[in-house]
Amino acid sequence: MNTPPPCEKIFPLLPWNAIDTVLLDMDGTILDKHFDDYFWEQYLPEHYSLVHDIPVEEAKEHLLTRYHKVKDTLDWADLNFWSRELGIDLQELKLRINHLIGVHPYVIEFLEYCLKAGKKLYLITNxxxxxxxIKLEKTALGPWFDRVVCAEEVGLAKEESGFWERLQQMLHFDKTRTLLVDDTEKVLFVAQEYGLAHLLFVARPSSRQRVQYSCHFPSIEYFKELLPHEVVKK
Known part of the structure; x- marks a missing residue:
């Protein structure tokens, strides 16, 4: 199978005077997705293989198949769902490796810039x-936001049609004056279909993976690309 060529970077040109509200995804956007990738793709399969006395690769293949069945739904991110399904306390497992939870570079500077500019800041996560x-306790990012919204509170995953309409009813933002930053193209496409005006893709969600630009949306590697030069700390 031929691998499609990488996409050229579309540079962001944000009209900040036309943006009142900033919606930020969590995993891969403001937090390093390495923690999640490692947990789901390596740490949990290793634990599962020990519990069931099977090879790690067999455990990984089995789990990836189960993950795929609930992809883009609330069940995918539901620790209670997976704890019941697998008979393993996933919250306890995550706490064992919470030292891997990390904030991406320049996130704090960006949050500070948005607040000083009078923007409403919301953390919107699946x-x-x-x-x-666990992550807010580790990173202390919660107080930066006007509100933190889990998809379970909305009743739909961000990839599902209807999510953004429900979110707008909750937060009362003007979709024509709102910026959404996310590391998942499908989320951005669904938001675009609903009418969110300003959409931005994070091309470096994990510090351990190569950069992949979006072919459809403006991309950033780090939030410093959105900051005035004088704001970026040397």
Missing amino acids: AHSSTLS
Whole structure:
């Protein structure tokens, strides 16, 4: 199978005077997705293989198949769902490796810039509330936001049609004056279909993976690309 050529970077040109609200994804956008990739693709399969006395590769293949069945739904991120399904306390497992949770470079500077500019800041995540609590406790990012919203509170995953309409009813933002930053193209496409005016793709969600630009949306590697030169700390 031929691998499609990489996309050329579309540079962001944000009209900040036309943006009142900033919606930020969590995993891969403001937090390094390495923690999640490692947990789901390596740490949990290793634990599962020990519990069931099977090879790690067999455990990984089995789990990836199960992950795929609930992809883009609330169940995918629901730790209670997976704990019941697998008979393993996933919250306890995540706590064991919470030292891997990290904030991307220049995120704090960007949050500070948005607040000084009078923007409303919201954290919008598919992450389960128990995962969210672990990450907010580790990173202390919660107080930066006007509100933190889990998809389970909305009743749909961000990839599902209807999510953004429900979110707008909750937060009362003007979709023509709102910026969404996310590392998942499908989320951005669904938001675009609903009418969110300003959409931005994070091309470096994990510090351990190569950069992949979007073919459809403006991309950034780090949030410093959105900051005035004088704001970026040397």
